[in-house]
Amino acid sequence: MSRNSALNCADRTELKQTLEATCFDLAVIGGGITGAGIARDAALRGLKVALLEAQDFASGTSSRSSKMIHGGLRYLVQGDIPVVKESASERAILHSIAPHLATKSPYILTTRSRVESMFLRIALKVYEFLGKVGKEDKHQVWSVAKLKAQEPSLATEGAHNAIVYPEFLTDDARLTLATIRSAKAEGAVVGNYLAVTEVSRDGDFSLTAESRLPEDDTKATIKAKLVINAAGPWVDQLCQLENPAQAPRLALSRGIHVVVAAHRLKVNNTVVMSTRDKRKIFAVPAGDYTYLGTTDEFYPDSDYWPDVYAKDIDYLFNTTNRYFPNTHLSAEDVVSVWSGVRPLVGSTEGKANEISRKDEVWEGPMGMLSIAGGKLSAYRAMAERIVDRAIDILNIEAKPCTTATLPLPGGESILYADLTKLDEITLTRWRRMYGSEINEVYTMGTGLEAEVRYAVLVEGALRLEDYWARRSSRAWFDDRGGIDSLEPASRVMAELLNWSDDRRKHEVTHCLEIDKASRQHIH
Ligand SMILES: Cc1cc2nc3c(=O)[nH]c(=O)nc-3n(C[C@H](O)[C@H](O)[C@H](O)COP(=O)(O)OP(=O)(O)OC[C@H]3O[C@@H](n4cnc5c(N)ncnc54)[C@H](O)[C@@H]3O)c2cc1C
Incomplete structure (x- = not known):
């Protein structure tokens, strides 16, 4: 392909x-x-x-979503049955056409009482029915002891049990x-x-x-x-x-995410948390990092890089620190942030999340x-x-729709070549990024240079930002927001795209400015 x-x-x-x-x-x-x-x-x-x-x-x-391929349990609560039904069954389709882009992640909801647990289980049964969820993906109930063992940093005082159900994470x-x-x-x-x-x-x-x-x-x-x-x-x-x-x-609504190092906040599953204003936010495991999201507030402009404010970070950290009381996350823990605008159809009266x-x-x-x-x-x-x-x-003759069965690039099942030159971290990262195309990337090298070459020659990257933010996600899931990768990546791109040195430097500066602007209101 x-x-x-x-x-x-x-x-x-x-x-x-x-x-x-x-x-x-x-x-x-x-x-x-x-x-x-x-x-x-x-x-x-x-x-x-x-x-x-x-x-x-x-x-x-x-490229700014919560990266969840989910049935949207919360839409069930809002009575948005068609959205729940469609999203829930689409999860299974995506997993079959692009398994590398739909990784199963258990979601954990802690309950405080038998009644809460019962209501949640009824909702999940409806959800599973609507989404035609298979036996292996039905929800489970964890005791508090099991919850403690699985998520040692999560507060369990006052917990009745945990309801656990699988959703999928993607690279949007x-x-x-x-x-x-x-x-x-x-x-x-x-x-x-x-x-x-x-x-x-x-x-x-x-x-x-x-x-x-x-x-x-x-x-x-x-x-x-x-x-x-x-x-x-x-x-x-x-x-x-x-x-x-x-x-x-449109009624635009802005949502932000913040990334912290996993050694500061370690979750093994996606942990669902309730905010003081009765919204759900998530702590999501992402290798060496954990990301937290999201917010949902009306926003006037269709910006490519909407601002992130200190109050947004506080909103996410306050709830997270309640659920993970020994963590004490603060502004110094921010590895990176991203922010995006939802293109919702409606009016800005009422609440964005409704x-x-x-x-x-x-x-x-x-x-x-x-x-x-x-x-x-x-x-x-x-x-x-x-x-x-x-x-x-x-009014033309057309073939039937086949998008539910034809694999996406990287989604084919293949025999992996001998990838022994790849270290364990790169192997895991590349399997997730490239799926069955990993062999092809491997022919270009074993590290950043191969990623950049592939991004330019196969994945249409024309600017450094394209590689840094969207082909590799280094802007978000790398030390210091991936800024150390900018110089080496820009040199490979300059060679492939015939950039002058001025242009190459301009590309690096452009990314540094994006990174700096994203942090300007965070203290
Ligand atoms: C914070 C947040 C979290 C979210 N989390 C999830 C989630 O976990 N799961 C989920 O299912 N959904 C989620 N969503 C929703 C999801 O991300 C969006 O519904 C989806 O990405 C919208 O895609 P789009 O293609 O319609 O818009 P975009 O991705 O914005 O694409 C529109 C494109 O049009 C281009 N464009 C604009 N003007 C022009 C022009 N004049 N000529 C040519 N091109 C133009 C833009 O450059 C842009 O690339 C989330 C959204 C947000 C903001």
Whole structure:
């Protein structure tokens, strides 16, 4: 799969020519998980597809989630049955098409009384029924003694028991990337750092896309019979290109995560904690790190790097320190933070966490379809529905949807080559990152250089930030936010992408500025 799915967006002249050479059946705006899923599904059904992403793939919300492929027990409490049902069954599908991107992690909920335990178990039984959860994944009840043994740092005073149920953890950016690569393998033409700036229609749609890459002034005109706007938090802006008078439909909500070293807060499972304002937050194990998240507050802007404030960190640390009383987390423990904006459909009256996570699709005056409001967990099903609708509108013969069974790149079962030159840490890391493609990465080396080469040659990385934040997650899960990797990684990228030394330094500075800005309000 990987040879055909290699993303080679560096040759901008060729990209422009390919984009302008044909009238596509479908142009998808936005290379987050929503656009990625749509492009993959449509390409697999035989449609001629173009996908245009303004920055790097997954540079919006799809690299800032809690990285959970979950059925969303909390949506059951809110009565959002369709969301629960779909997300719960989609978990199993994702695990089968990309096992390396869906790692099972038990979630632990401590209960304080027999009644609480009973209610929770009833809810979980409904959840398991709705999601057609198999026997092996049904919830368990742990005694306090077992809870203590499994999570020695967790406070157990006053606990009645613990309810434990499995969900999945993913790498959101790499899931998006794998989905886009699969679309590419099926013939989709894919361009990153190409922002759509104009939308018009005269029979077919015509889109103007302009480069957002330093030192590149590519401008392309893309023709398509149908356009789907999957621009996440920027969906309203795209709608306004179609109709400047269009009132906003999104209510944006910001959520942050904070990463600490596992030696400061060690969890073996995902621990669910209740905040004073009755929300659930999570402590999630991530190798040498533990991450905590998240918050949910309305936010006015669709920023790529929304601010993180001291009060956000306090909010997460206060609850965590209650659950893990010997930990005493403070600002000095912050390894890194990330923050993202949920593209919810609704109004900013009421509370952000009460807005439904069900996706909505609407048609604009020119006929552009826009989609927003859904979850990463259900991206595949969401894509299937909107591609069905697109095929109806286009009135064309198309193949049936196969996204639930065809593996994503890295999801095939293979025999691993002799990987003895890899140390244990790299082997674990690479298995998670590359799945069955690990053999291919191994041919490029055994460390950071191989990761960077693979990121550029196969995974479409065009800026240092693309490698640091989204291909490798070093920005979040590495000592000091991965800033020590910037110099060596930039040198490999400079060689592969013909950067001058000034450009290389600019790329390093750009990442350092992102890192610094993310910490500016944390004291
Ligand atoms: C804090 C937080 C935690 C979350 N946790 C979870 C979770 O654990 N599990 C879960 O299932 N969901 C979770 N979600 C929700 C999930 O992350 C989002 O639903 C999903 O990532 C949205 O993807 P998207 O593709 O619609 O948007 P994005 O990922 O934002 O993609 C939109 C893309 O459009 C591009 N774009 C914008 N303008 C243009 C233009 N003019 N031309 C071309 N491209 C353009 C952007 O650059 C961007 O890459 C979470 C969200 C947040 C904020």
